[in-house]
Amino acid sequence: MMTNKKEILETIDRIYKQRRYNAELSKERKINELYAKSKEFADICDKIKLAGLRLSKASLMQNKEQIAKYSKIFDTLISKRTKLLIEMGYPSDYLEPDYVCKTCQDTGFVVLDDRVDVCKCRTQLFIELLYEQSKLKEILKDHNFSKLNLNYYSKEVDVKEGLSPYKNMVKIIEKVKEFLENFDKPNQKNLLFYGPTGLGKTFLAHCIAKEVIDKGKTVIFLDSISFFEVLKDKYSKMLRLYEDVSDEEYKSLEEVDLLIIDDLGNEGKNAEFCHGVFQSLLDKRFLSGKKTVITTNYSLDGLVTVYSQFIMGRLQEYFLFLHLFGEDVRVIKAKLQLEKRTSEMS
Structure with a gap:
């Protein structure tokens, strides 16, 4: 289709990598902000991290009993944190990463029932970059x-x-x-x-x-x-x-x-x-x-x-x-x- 297809795809990959980085960075900033504002929030976040680590260890060991135990603890802590956020005047999804595309979470791909497909946002980006790098603009x-x-x-x-x-x-x-x-x-x-x-x-x-x-x-x-x-x-x-x-x-x-x-x-x-x-x-x-x-x-x-x-x-x-x-x-x-x-x- 074009001699610069490889260049366009490399540019797209860089853009999505930067978008994900920005989204995660924004989330970390929000967490640090709330850490400084509320000790209760900080304590719950520390417990969530610990439960997450123990859940990961149980998953690696394939210990079903431990997986069930820490999954329940993890979900309960997440619910408590969400409730606390609302009490503090923040929306329930405040700590969700600020993805440019919520559908693919800035990966460029979506998982369907039977396959992985290209997200519309990635196709749109491809079209825009193709136009920018084509001779059509000058013509x-x-x-x-x-x-x-x-x-x-x-x-x-x-x-x-x-x-x-x-x-x-x-x-x-x-x-x-x-x-x-x-x-x-x-x-x-x-x-x-x-x-x-x-x-x-x-x-x-x-x-x-x-x-x-x-x-x-x-x-x-x-x-x-x-x-x-x-x-x-x-x-x-x-x-x-x-x-x-x-x-x-x-x-x-x-x-x-x-x-x-x-x-x-x-x-x-x-x-x-x-x-x-x-x-x-x-x-x-x-x-x-x-x-x-x-x-x-x-x-x-x-x-x-x-x-x-x-x-x-x-x-x-x-x-x-x-x-x-x-x-x-x-x-x-x-x-x-x-x-x-x-x-x-x-």
């Missing part, structure tokens, strides 16, 4: 709606399409803005831009990314090759019946607010074996209300030759297809620059 400075120039699109009606590239682009932008306005609505369709190269499909995807990020939401932008590399890795783990609890990459594709897949179809035939994972991801994202934007140079007929009828069915159900046509904008820009230079020289 969006120039690729946004303020830089969109419709003058590159011809106003001459295309006989085959029945309208001009200019008019078509105006309509597409209306659909894009409608998509952004209804971004949080669960049944809002995703967008799929298709058509030849050089017509602004990726530019529009960047514009959408900028607007979504400005709303405080998360975005992952991947070319199709990188995207399918993540799916291949997921498929390999599923095939081995192996679930990697640190599988942030695939988890981030499920959880990110906006997933953008650029140049779909460019991943080639060697990715066909994980099309089922692709279909599953599309299902999960749509059903959970997460939004996806896709760009492709393929025509609709071309997509049918690349993907199964099941995937095409999902695309047709979950996406609004927007067709871009006209002359390559990059070619037009090159012509205009050449004309300008020629004019300046004459």
Whole structure:
């Protein structure tokens, strides 16, 4: 998915280690504060420590009678301490560590009935760090709606399409803005831009990314090759019946607010074996209300030759297809620059 994945994971581990340290440090400060304020509190805490040590020793010796005895003493002392805290005017959970995430207690993982899973807070952190270390931040400075120039699109009606590239682009932008306005609505369709190269499909995807990020939401932008590399890795783990609890990459594709897949179809035939994972991801994202934007140079007929009828069915159900046509904008820009230079020289 990215060359700096190892660096991102190392950063995440450091962040969680620091969070746990801060939480425990905060707890120790509170205990020391109450030690100095109340001798009764100090005595109970000393007894709790002693009971805890004896319980640990009994557990190591596998002495069931001693384990039961000191477990009862330990629980009773904890109850007394909680009661005393309330009498002193503190909340009952005052000595609980101040974890940033209460769900995983700042470990990044949660224990479920049958497995250990990545906590949502860790996935969120992964997405944020991925964005910070990607080139997307710089790209969006120039690729946004303020830089969109419709003058590159011809106003001459295309006989085959029945309208001009200019008019078509105006309509597409209306659909894009409608998509952004209804971004949080669960049944809002995703967008799929298709058509030849050089017509602004990726530019529009960047514009959408900028607007979504400005709303405080998360975005992952991947070319199709990188995207399918993540799916291949997921498929390999599923095939081995192996679930990697640190599988942030695939988890981030499920959880990110906006997933953008650029140049779909460019991943080639060697990715066909994980099309089922692709279909599953599309299902999960749509059903959970997460939004996806896709760009492709393929025509609709071309997509049918690349993907199964099941995937095409999902695309047709979950996406609004927007067709871009006209002359390559990059070619037009090159012509205009050449004309300008020629004019300046004459």
